[in-house]
Amino acid sequence: MLTISDLHVGYGHGTVLQGVSMIVPRGTVTALMGRNGMGKTTLCRALMGLLAPSAGSIRLDELEIGGRPPHRIAAAGVAYVPQGRGIFERFTVEENLELGVAARGGRVPAHVYRWFPTLAELRRRTAGTLSGGEQQALAIARALVSEPRLLILDEPSEGLQPSLVEEMGSLLLRIVADRHLTVFLVEQNLALVRRIATIAAFLVDGRIAGGAAARDLSPESPVIHRHLGL
Amino acid sequence: MDAMIAWAPLLLDALSFVLVLALVSLGLVVIFGLLGVINLAHGELFMLGAYAVALAVGWGVPFWLAAALAALAVGAVGWLISAVLIERLAARPLDTILATWGLAIALRQGVVLAFGPQSRNLDAPTDADVVLGAISYPAYRLYLMALAATVLIATLLLFARTRFGLTARAAMARPDMAAALGIDVRRVWRRTFVLGAALAGLAGALIAPLISVDPYMGLGFLVPAFLSILVGGSASFAGVLVGTGIVGGADSLLGHWLSPLAAQIVVFVVAVLAIRVRPTGLVRAP
Ligand SMILES: Nc1ncnc2c1ncn2[C@@H]1O[C@H](COP(=O)(O)OP(=O)(O)OP(=O)(O)O)[C@@H](O)[C@H]1O
Ligand SMILES: [Mg+2]
Numbered sequence: 001m002l003t004i005s006d007l008h009v010g011y012g013h014g015t016v017l018q019g020v021s022m023i024v025p026r027g028t029v030t031a032l033m034g035r036n037g038m039g040k041t042t043l044c045r046a047l048m049g050l051l052a053p054s055a056g057s058i059r060l061d062e063l064e065i066g067g068r069p070p071h072r073i074a075a076a077g078v079a080y081v082p083q084g085r086g087i088f089e090r091f092t093v094e095e096n097l098e099l100g101v102a103a104r105g106g107r108v109p110a111h112v113y114r115w116f117p118t119l120a121e122l123r124r125r126t127a128g129t130l131s132g133g134e135q136q137a138l139a140i141a142r143a144l145v146s147e148p149r150l151l152i153l154d155e156p157s158e159g160l161q162p163s164l165v166e167e168m169g170s171l172l173l174r175i176v177a178d179r180h181l182t183v184f185l186v187e188q189n190l191a192l193v194r195r196i197a198t199i200a201a202f203l204v205d206g207r208i209a210g211g212a213a214a215r216d217l218s219p220e221s222p223v224i225h226r227h228l229g230l
Numbered sequence: 231m232d233a234m235i236a237w238a239p240l241l242l243d244a245l246s247f248v249l250v251l252a253l254v255s256l257g258l259v260v261i262f263g264l265l266g267v268i269n270l271a272h273g274e275l276f277m278l279g280a281y282a283v284a285l286a287v288g289w290g291v292p293f294w295l296a297a298a299l300a301a302l303a304v305g306a307v308g309w310l311i312s313a314v315l316i317e318r319l320a321a322r323p324l325d326t327i328l329a330t331w332g333l334a335i336a337l338r339q340g341v342v343l344a345f346g347p348q349s350r351n352l353d354a355p356t357d358a359d360v361v362l363g364a365i366s367y368p369a370y371r372l373y374l375m376a377l378a379a380t381v382l383i384a385t386l387l388l389f390a391r392t393r394f395g396l397t398a399r400a401a402m403a404r405p406d407m408a409a410a411l412g413i414d415v416r417r418v419w420r421r422t423f424v425l426g427a428a429l430a431g432l433a434g435a436l437i438a439p440l441i442s443v444d445p446y447m448g449l450g451f452l453v454p455a456f457l458s459i460l461v462g463g464s465a466s467f468a469g470v471l472v473g474t475g476i477v478g479g480a481d482s483l484l485g486h487w488l489s490p491l492a493a494q495i496v497v498f499v500v501a502v503l504a505i506r507v508r509p510t511g512l513v514r515a516p
Contacts, residue, residue: 048410074412086407088400095396102397103412146412 001026001182002047002150007056007066009039009046015054016042018206024150029176029183031193031214033228034203040186041083043203044154047184048080049073060150071103079148083155083186085139089128093119096127096138100145108145115175116141133164140168144175150182157189169195190217190224202227235364240486246371246440248478249378253433255455255474256385257426259464264402264422265320270330271311272455273448274337275427279304279434280443281341284352293355297435304431305424312423317416334448341445349444374436381432385425386467398422453494454481457501463511472513477501 002024009017016039024030034040045051047058049070058066065073074080079100088096097108097119113120116137122130127138136156143151157165169192176183176196187193193200197214204227212223258272279300286296315333319325354370389395400408401418409415433451441447454477462473477497484493504512 050406050410069414070406070409071412071414074410080410082407082410086404086410088403088407090403091396091399098393098396099400099408099411099413102393102400103414142411 001061002184003057003059004043004047005057005059007043007046007058008054009042009051010054011042011051016206017046017053019056020203020206020208021056022201022208022211024182024184025198026182027176027180028198029172029185029196031185031187031197031200032203033187033190033193033200035228036188038203039206040203041154044080044082044152044184044186047073047152048078074103074146074148077149078152079143079146079150080152081136081139081143081154081156083158085135087127087130087135087139089126091127092123093125093127093130093138094123096142097145100142104146109147112141112145115144115171132159133161133168136160136164136168140172144179147179148181150184152184152186154186155188156185157187157192162191165189165192166195168192172196188228190219190228193217238362238365239367240483242367242371242375244479244482246375246378247482248475249375249382250433250437251451251454251458251478252382252471252474253378253429253436254451255458255470256382256467257429257433258452258455259459259467259470260385260389260398260422261426262459262464264398265316265326265419266323267316267320267326268323268330269316269426270327270452271334271337272330272426272430273450273452274334275304275308275430275448276434276451277341277443277445277448278307278337279431280352280438280447281345281434282431283435283438284350284443287352293439297432300435301428301432304434305428307431308424308427309420311427312420316423317419320419338445338448345445347445349442351442352438354439370439374440378433378436381429382471385429388425389467394418394421454478454497457497459511461501461504461512463508463513465511466513469511469513473511476504476512 005021007017007020008015020043032040042051046053049068052067056066057064060076060078063076065076101108118134119138119141122134130138156168173196175181185197193214194217199211200214200217201211202209202223209227210223217224254276258269261267261269282300282303283296286299287293315329316326319329356369358369359366360369360372389398397408397413398418401413401415405415458473458477459470461476463469480500481493481497484496
């Protein structure tokens with residue numbers, strides 16, 4: 001589904017990603033793990049078109065999306081839940097969801113409210129007043145209303161208590177099966193990765209340093225020690 | 231009662247000035263809010279609106295149609311300015327200030343070259359008076375107030391209630407997130423700039439029969455429009471309207487007793503004091 005080859009991305013001074021290559025197969029949840037500051041968010045932003053790569057390619061199926069503007073990438077079927085959620089705090093829950101469909105027109109599909117029944121109850125609330133868990137649900141729901149093919153999640157578990165992370169994991173599994181969704185999951189939470197991902201890749205110093213079957217990972221695994229340990 | 235009769239025309243004059251000024255301020259503030267661009271050429275867009283209506287009326291176009299055409303024409307100029315200048319500089323606030331300042335000079339000089347530096351006068355579409363209880367008041371000013379108020383409300387509703395408004399507010403709050411949701415932020419910018427320009431053009435067209443039209447008339451509205459935004463705050467439309475009410479109202483009323491220059495100095499001092507007390511404006515973000 002998604003093929004990243006030899007991707008270089010930076011911020012003017014110095015490149016952060018120095019030749020990232022990886023594949024996200026269709027219908028899978030593929031995780032990317034790595035320590036703080038390794039460039040995971042930088043990669044997500046480049047995939048979404050918010051940062052222009054200086055070299056390399058990003059292909060969505062056969063379509064080259066590297067360097068295209070974000071609204072075109074969104075139109076090609078990519079949706080993004082950024083780190084920190086990117087909620088429009090002053091807008092209502094409903095307006096946030098409507099923004100997910102604003103570009104292509106139409107209404108918020110009813111099944112999204114079925115996945116997230118609490119959001120249906122909170123429709124008229126100002127998004128900034130929601131709890132962290134509710135805001136994360138809103139960010140994911142907003143990404144899903146456009147019926148994307150590829151969902152990019154940047155550290156969705158950040159700041160959530162373990163029970164909520166577990167709940168989110170179950171829901172994501174259900175949605176992935178339901179909509180044949182492909183997910184690119186950036187995470188540092190091993191429990192969530194083990195639970196929902198098939199494969200985990202590790203980003204170290206701007207390159208992919210290896211991969212592993214997600215279910216084989218444990219806090220004692222040597223790869224985890226090497227790439228995530230302190 | 232006599233005092234009422236004496237005051238009513240002054241208050242109506244002030245209100246009509248405030249409503250026209252509000253069109254200018256609103257255009258300025260949507261452009262600033264969305265693009266982060268301080269458009270120093272906004273007063274010249276207003277001036278172009280006045281020239282456009284004067285020209286069209288000169289060609290025999292009925293006034294109200296001419297005013298609508300003037301708004302459209304200035305909107306089209308705005309489209310060009312946005313495409314050629316603003317969008318290329320939007321991330322660089324200082325550059326846009328310099329660029330729009332230069333543009334303002336160019337537009338003024340262009341008008342001087344094309345039409346000469348002298349001022350011209352335009353007849354109102356009607357010189358009838360309407361009797362309102364004990365006073366009689368020019369009908370044109372009443373029409374102007376009704377039209378300006380309608381356009382203001384329509385603009386507010388456009389931003390508050392429509393999908394375009396929602397995407398524009400989203401692009402204002404978090405441009406990157408809006409873009410990631412599939413919104414073409416550049417197109418939203420351009421439409422907003424066109425809208426702001428058209429509002430300025432309409433304001434210029436509507437005020438043209440009431441003041442003398444000359445190449446330098448823009449400044450007389452740009453300065454109070456800026457003061458209004460500073461006093462009221464740029465975070466909400468309510469702030470713009472409150473600020474315009476205070477600045478425009480004071481300017482217009484004081485002008486009856488003081489010389490226009492003295493009135494402007496008083497307004498300026500009051501505005502500076504208000505900004506000193508509430509640096510983010512009298513009306514806070516909702
Ligand atoms: N806007 C920016 N301008 C300049 N440098 C940046 C910018 N954003 C990130 N960086 C740098 O790029 C590197 C990678 O940052 P990035 O946010 O992609 O890491 P990350 O893996 O997502 O980290 P975290 O786990 O903390 O979210 C860091 O060294 C960071 O300092
Ligand atoms: Mg990050």
